[in-house]
Amino acid sequence: MKVLHVITGLGVGGAEQQLRLLLRHLPVECEVATLTNPGAVAAGLVADGVRVHHLGMRGNRDLRVIPRLLRLIHAGGYDLVHTHLYRACVYGRTVARLAGVRAVVATEHSLGETQMEGRRLTPGIRALYLAGERLGSATVAVSPAVADRLGRWGVPAPRIEIIPNGIDLAQLRFDPSRRRRARQRIGIPQDAYVVGGIGRLTTGKRFDVLIRAVARLPDHLWLLLVGGGPQETVLRRTAHAAGVADRVLFTGERPYLAEETPGSDLPSLTAAMDLLVSPSLEETFGLAVVEALASGLPVLYASCPAIEILPPRAAPGARRLRGGPEAYARAIAEVRSAGPRPRTVPEAAQRYGITHSAARLMDVYAAALSRPLVPSPQGVDCP
Structure with a gap:
């Protein structure tokens, strides 16, 4: 199995460092694409032997990232794309489907009651998130609280998997x-x-x-x-x-x-x-x-x-x-x-050892890859 992780940035933050820690324990070949900010965590990933691709996105509406990510996915031959953080989920899920990737998994790290990733939630953010979520195979919630919020937003329960953050x-x-x-x-x-x-x-x-x-x-x-x-x-x-x-x-x-x-x-x-x-x-x-x-x-x-x-x-x-x-x-x-x-x-x-989280994620990957593709109402094939 070959997996591409798409993340908004790789500065020192909880989701970014969690990704690096997780990749040290996943028994599959992984590469990382960062839309912006190839910071300290990017350097750490490279030191670990992980290939990191910087896509040079300059703002939320910099659509030039779409052909760049599309070319990367076509060239990489990935079996699964895994997205992290809001901007990467919006762009990553969409481009992965355009590229014909069979399985697309997302992790929701930071969905609060009133904010996401420190920013105030708006109806537009919610609508765009839900539209992209339908293109994925599964959404991982880092806690039952996040899973509950996703359910209240309208994400079907069978598409939500709870995998807590892991620690070393x-x-x-x-x-x-x-x-x-x-x-x-x-x-x-x-x-x-x-x-x-x-x-x-x-x-x-x-x-x-x-x-x-x-x-x-x-x-x-x-x-x-x-x-x-x-x-x-x-x-x-x-x-x-x-x-x-x-x-x-x-x-x-x-x-x-x-x-x-x-x-x-x-x-x-x-x-x-x-x-x-x-x-x-x-x-x-x-x-x-x-x-x-x-x-x-x-x-x-x-x-x-x-x-x-x-x-x-x-x-x-x-x-x-x-x-x-x-x-x-x-x-x-x-x-x-x-x-x-x-x-x-x-x-x-x-309870929160990283090895347990990695093992649970491998189960989610296997399930996502085993699901047959069916036409979605929008005409995009989804599992």
């Missing part, structure tokens, strides 16, 4: 020496208490709430924000205004895999933390929370579908919390006063 448990396992090296590298005292936030720096992540919460806590407590995004300048101003700029560290985007940048990769920075806080009110999976649990961290979170479906005993160190800076400040103080916990991996994290 071995990479994320806590290592005291990694913790020491990471703190030394980024300039945090070894005895400091470190609250962490992981994710793209956007309004929806509510990291401003976390900064204001830390401002209400003692001076020897630090905040480590891992990620990049359009709100970084605003958040830095918030930290200055709150008087905590000297103990709020912004790391920028960080790769997932430890061998690339020892001491500043995501697992090392997670090891450097004492508590992970996720104030975001709308998550489709909650990958940062699950990764933190895999590192043995206690967690405060506002939304995490990945663990909300599990019994409380599966994640004893996780606590759901809604509210503003005062509520988060009180909760952080309570976790700290309870003292350090053993950095063991709870059941909730063990």
Whole structure:
């Protein structure tokens, strides 16, 4: 089997890094086409031996990408096309069908109640998405919450497959020496208490709430924000205004895999933390929370579908919390006063190993390829 993965971009983001991790565990030949932004994850894929095609798309309506992708698919001889993220799903599904590809699978990484990939949902976005979805063989939802939203949109239940995001448990396992090296590298005292936030720096992540919460806590407590995004300048101003700029560290985007940048990769920075806080009110999976649990961290979170479906005993160190800076400040103080916990991996994290996700996806591929083609009402052959 030969598979082409089509994705909107390959900068450092959850869906992009999830794709790279997944490709390390899929037992089939895979190539990747990125419509835009051949960023850090593209370089990582190439280092892994994956062929990456950059299609040079310059905007949502740059239709020149259609013949480029069509030529690539014709030349590649792919058995299946797998699309990721909204723009790639819209263009990728359509072009794959025009090229005569038998099976087209899409993964829906980021469909919230009111937004998709950080952008406000509109009737036009929904209509275009649904029109493209009919051209696919199956749509993978990363959580039951996403599957439920797809169903309410009108996607038939038999076309929806739930395959959760996967994590590399071995990479994320806590290592005291990694913790020491990471703190030394980024300039945090070894005895400091470190609250962490992981994710793209956007309004929806509510990291401003976390900064204001830390401002209400003692001076020897630090905040480590891992990620990049359009709100970084605003958040830095918030930290200055709150008087905590000297103990709020912004790391920028960080790769997932430890061998690339020892001491500043995501697992090392997670090891450097004492508590992970996720104030975001709308998550489709909650990958940062699950990764933190895999590192043995206690967690405060506002939304995490990945663990909300599990019994409380599966994640004893996780606590759901809604509210503003005062509520988060009180909760952080309570976790700290309870003292350090053993950095063991709870059941909730063990459920989401990447090997299981890869095996489930192979089942979806096999089913998509086995379905006979039938004419659709629009005249495009669909399974």
